[in-house]
Amino acid sequence: MFINWKLKEIKLKIVYYGASSCGKTTNLEYLHANIPAGARSDLVSLKTREDRTIFFDFLEIRLGEIKGLKPKFSLYTVPGQVYYIASRKLVLQGADGAVFVVDSAPDRREANLEAWDNLHTNLRDLRLDGSTFPIIIQFNKRDLRDALPITELRAKLVCNGHPQIEAIAKRGIGVFESLRPTIKAVMVAAQRHL
């Protein structure tokens, strides 16, 4: 969290976390395309030739003035592929909350778990408490014909207490719905720390 008392700005960082190709960048692309230009920054994507995120994607969203304060939210994605694992921790640095994107495809069971465990390991390394750190879980790709049942996904991830949302990010379903509670959660946490 960063506060500029002169400009009455409060800036918070939200990181989209998850296995490779689970839809993190798709979330940001949808937000970028559907939020008016005046309320957001450019979308920055650092991608490889194969269209995989190599370092991060970045988008800032501005909510305008609320009761004299100007909240701004920096949204980042981490690279999903395991060989870029070091940069996940760098991106997570300074984060105030996370959206954990779950791929509903049956063959991504292990990859989801690996990313979930890795998120918690990195939070621990950054001395953040995984049980109180705001995490919203997005079950993405619910339109897959063989999508795993939600009950199974929930059981595997031990999502205790974290809000959960179903999504089809490529069609924009569940994208705003995931961001809204995340913003609320990071603002509540921020208020506690002031």
Added chain:
Amino acid sequence: MPKPVILSEQHVESIEKILDELRAKTRATYVFLADISGQLIDARGSLGSTDIVALAALSAGNMAATAEMARRIGEAQSFRLMFHEGEKSNIYLSQVGASFLLAVVFEALVPIGLVRLFSKRAVDELQTLATEYEGIVSQTPTMMESGFSTALDDALDALLPKKEETHRDRIIIR
């Protein structure tokens, strides 16, 4: 939540003064200060159409990646500075303590030595400020007024409108 960075009005003014001076002395196009998590703190100069928020995030990413490079070649600390040379414009990045970075964006005509000299001076001044900063944080009053939460909901509804609830694909789990 990581430790918040809260800058008082007085702090922001001191930062602005240091950045303005650096910009004037180096004849830079613009200068900016960001924290290593990528948050832009302040920018001074002619930004034109530059998306400075995105540039700050990229600079922090760049700094973080080179810190890892430093570690891997056996450096005990991260690199103190980075210089990127372009055809028309250059960017000179300096680390300010462990948590911040200072960037100078300048035209190719400006001698690099000038930028190096005055960047170092500005970094020293900013570091002194960062040391003083610790004492001021606790004086910051609680800033969220009552009714903030409702107003936030309204702003979120306006920016991220709720879709028609009829879509059969979407189910929100509580």
